Amino acid sequence: MIAITAAAGTTGRHILSALHSAGLPVRALVHSPERTERVRALGAQEVVVADLTHPGEVQTALEGCTAVVHVGPPMHPREITMGQNVIDAAQRAGVEHVVQMSVTHPQLEPLLNHQSKLAVEQHLLASRLPFTILQPMHYMQNVRVADCLATGRFAQPYSLDRPLSFVDLADVGQVAATVLTTPQEHLWATYELCGTDTLTGHQVAEILSDVGGTPVRAELVPLDAVLPEHAPDYTIDGFTRLVNQYDRYGILGNPNVLRWLLGRPPTTFEQYARRERD
Numbered sequence: 001m002i003a004i005t006a007a008a009g010t011t012g013r014h015i016l017s018a019l020h021s022a023g024l025p026v027r028a029l030v031h032s033p034e035r036t037e038r039v040r041a042l043g044a045q046e047v048v049v050a051d052l053t054h055p056g057e058v059q060t061a062l063e064g065c066t067a068v069v070h071v072g073p074p075m076h077p078r079e080i081t082m083g084q085n086v087i088d089a090a091q092r093a094g095v096e097h098v099v100q101m102s103v104t105h106p107q108l109e110p111l112l113n114h115q116s117k118l119a120v121e122q123h124l125l126a127s128r129l130p131f132t133i134l135q136p137m138h139y140m141q142n143v144r145v146a147d148c149l150a151t152g153r154f155a156q157p158y159s160l161d162r163p164l165s166f167v168d169l170a171d172v173g174q175v176a177a178t179v180l181t182t183p184q185e186h187l188w189a190t191y192e193l194c195g196t197d198t199l200t201g202h203q204v205a206e207i208l209s210d211v212g213g214t215p216v217r218a219e220l221v222p223l224d225a226v227l228p229e230h231a232p233d234y235t236i237d238g239f240t241r242l243v244n245q246y247d248r249y250g251i252l253g254n255p256n257v258l259r260w261l262l263g264r265p266p267t268t269f270e271q272y273a274r275r276e277r278d
Contacts, residue, residue, distance in 0.1 A: 002180055003027045003062055003095075005052060005086060006071040007044065008035035010141055011101060011169065015069055016042045018173030022181055029061050052082035059089040067097040067180055072120060074113045077234035083120030087127050097183050099176060100124050102135045104165075104192050104253045110245055112238040121190075132179045132186045137167040137194040137253045140269055143204060145276035149212040155221040158247040160201030165253045167195045168267035175261045194253030195266040204269065211273040 002019060006012045007028035019026050020043025028044035029052075030036060036047045050061040062068060070086045072079045083100075090098055106118035124131050148154045172193055179186040199207070205218035223243050227236060245251070258266045 001025050001027050001046070001065045003029055003065040003068040004044075004071065005029045005068070005082075006031075006073055007039045007047075009071060009073065010139070011136075011172070012071045013039070013042055014141075014169040014173040015071070015101075015176045016044060018170070018177040019043075019180065022177040024177065024180060027061070027065060052085055053078050055085045055089060058085045059092050062086075062089050062093040062095055065093065065095055067099065067183070068095050069099040069101065069176060069180070070120075071101045072116060075231075075235040075238040076116075077232060079113075079116040080119045083116070084123045087120070087124050087129065090129060091127055096130060097180070097187070098124060098127075098129050098131045099179055100131060100133045102133050104135045104137045104194060105251065106135065108245065110241050112234070112241055130183075130187045132183070132188075133190040134172065134175060134179070135190065135192045136169075136172045137165045137192075138251055140166045140168045140195070140267075140272045143208075143269075143273075145208065145211075145273050148205075148208050148216050149214065149277060152214065152216050153219055154201065154205045154208055154216050155219045155225065156201050157221050157223045157226050158243045159250075160218045160220055162246060162248075162250040163198045163200050163203075163252070164246065164250045165194050165198045166269055167193050167253075167258065168272050171195065171258060171262060171267050175258070178261060191257050191261060192253055193258045193261075194255050195258065195268065196255045197269040198252060199269060207270050207273055211270065211277055 008030045026044045027046040028039035048061040050057040072083050102117040106114045108114045201218040205216045208216040
């Protein structure tokens with residue numbers, strides 16, 4: 001049995017779907033009962049409601065599992081605590097393999113979400129548990145294709161001229177399934193997962209225009225327009241730092257590792273947009 005934390009979130013759902021497609025048994029950990037049916041529909045054989053900030057609940061949730069995929073909730077003020085709790089519980093429960101979902105370039109100190117991922121990576125290394133660390137790039141899924149085509153508008157709160165690399169979460173899910181299907185080939189590895197596309201906001205809008213057959217304009221919007229509703233100060237600070245970083249530097253990665261792991265070229269942004277359009 002393979003456990004997935006934050007299974008109802010964007011990353012968790014894609015990994016859960018990929019594991020289910022690979023025929024792997026999954027126990028989905030969710031934060032609230034309202035998300036139970038969502039993960040069952042994606043193929044979870046078991047669903048456990050657990051608060052990752054409570055060590056006892058986490059250990060109970062991992063009992064009987066041979067592997068765990070930990071997805072830390074991004075921009076959460078207690079993400080480090082959650083990750084450490086999962087790793088400690090995995091040790092106590094006799095879990096044989098931890099797959100940590102991190103982020104490309106976790107050493108970027110200005111970014112709070114990267115600091116959190118790095119701290120969890122460090123705790124995992126110190127645990128001496130067998131591990132695989134996956135470091136995905138900026139998700140294509142951050143671009144909601146249907147909404148952009150419907151409104152004729154692609155909006156982001158950082159420079160439309162600064163290039164960013166992308167990765168398709170479906171590719172990330174496939175890699176997670178590969179790692180968990182043949183774990184002995186991937187123990188003690190850290191893999192940066194990046195697609196082939198490096199695009200400015202204007203280029204994203206151009207691709208969306210071509211895919212949809214109707215003009216889509218790129219628009220710079222204020223940070224407030226994209227912040228989660230009722231976000232705590234930590235989350236606001238985290239998003240502010242991320243926007244400042246992307247605005248000045250973008251974020252870039254290399255596709256070679258992902259190409260090797262997939263055994264094919266990574267999904268392009270145009271392919272992603274056409275898939276989401278259809």
